[in-house]
Amino acid sequence: MSWWDDVDGDDSDADEPYGQYDESSVRVRPNPKGNRPRTKTRPTYDDAPVGWVTNVDRGRFGVLVGTGSGSDPEHVITATKARELGKKSVVTGDHVSLVGDVSGDPGSLARIVKVAERTTLLRRSADDSDEVERVIVANADQMLIVVAAADPEPRTRLIDRYLVAAFDAGLDPILCITKTDLADPAPFLAHFACLSLRIVTSRSDDVPFEALHDLLDDKVTVTVGHSGVGKSTLVNALTGSTRAIGVVNSVTGRGRHTSSSSIALRVRDGGWIIDTPGVRSFGLGHVDPANVFRAFASHAIPVRPARDGIPLAQAHDWEIVDRVQDGELGATGVERLDSFRALLTGMGASDPGLE
Known part of the structure; x- marks a missing residue:
């Protein structure tokens, strides 16, 4: 006899505590997470702030x-x-x-x-062989590349990497040379003579406010630069910020990191500057090698997404290769091409001059 059978043998179950139930009447207790199916409808947040x-x-x-x-x-x-x-x-x-x-x-x-969908995206990787990218900044308009004329010594190959990253992200590059009172920037700038870069120079004791404001007004500008080049000093002067300013180690010649994360600061007379941590290397493992040449063409033109099927800008495919081989760009062009080929080799791409 089961516990739900009528124990007294009659047909009535009114006085039976269990006889009125069967297995189908047993309520199943839900599991702790609940057994209610989740709806596939998700809020769109169209009206969200x-x-x-x-x-x-x-x-x-x-x-x-x-x-x-x-x-x-x-x-x-x-x-x-x-x-x-x-x-x-x-x-x-x-x-x-x-x-x-x-x-x-x-x-x-x-x-x-x-x-929201991003219009531009600045990224870097640990090295050229690492395809895992680290997103730095979204939706900037231009990149301010800060480099010191001395203390620490400028590195042309690092600037090349910044330029490649800028063009790959769709950012307009600006080259700012600081500490020009410590060394003549002309020899360094000669390395980029074949490029149409916008250039601003700055002394250690003088920030070119007028020139910079003309470039930064109503723009979102991301700053990049080697540690110790004076980037934070420049940002503080333009924004009124009091971010820490680093010094250069007298033994190693390297700057000390003073920024640990990116932060957007309002420029006093309009626009925004996004200050990023100083870096000593800038991996390009995430960049399509086909885009590298845009940092070495005769005209510095960033890649823009097409609108209505019409590209907003065109780069000069491999033009620097032909101009170097024709002798038009001289020693500077040869150096540009050597740096260009070194980057492509490190990224596992073929040399366009040999195709």
Whole structure:
């Protein structure tokens, strides 16, 4: 006899504690995670407040929100990345959608639930053989390459790498030579004489505000440079920031890192500067070798995405190879081509001059 059978033999189960039940009547307890199917409908967040990421710090994001009007002043809030974004990165310069508390009050916290499509993306890798990229900055307009005329000594091959990264990202490059009172920058600039780069020079005790403001006004500019070249000094002067300024080791000749993460700072007379940590190497493992030549063509033209099927800019395919072989660019062109070929070789690409 089972526990659900009528124990007294009659047909009535009114007084039986178990006889009125069978197996189909037993309620199954749900598991701790629940057995309710998840809906496939996800919110679009079309009406969510939007902001611009100004800095990243250990899983917390500073986000500029507000239109700047009287009723909606600009202010920076703190946010985290929502779980639904998964492994998608959020970097300085990203335009994002937010939910939660966007008041910016002490202790408030919002969540980043959506990252808008990026117009430009500056990346680097550990070395040329590493295809794992590290995203540095999104949606910048131009790159300010800061290099010292001396202390530390300028490195042309590192500048070449910055140029390749800039053109690959679609950024307009600007070359800023600091500490020109310590050494004549002319010999160094001669290495880039065959390129149409915009160049600004600066003394240790004088920042060329007028020239720089003409270039930075209404633009988002990412700064890159070797540690100790005076990048933070330049950024502080242009933005009124008080970020730490490093010194150059007298024994090694290397600068000390003073910035640990990228941060966007407002330029006093308009525009934004994104200050990045100083680096001593800049891997290009993520770059398509076919794009490398754009940093060595006679005209420095970044790659722009096409609109309506029409490219916004065209580079000069292998033009420097022909001009060097014709003797038009002289010794500078030969050096440019040697650096160009060294980069391609390191990336496992073929030499266009031998094809």
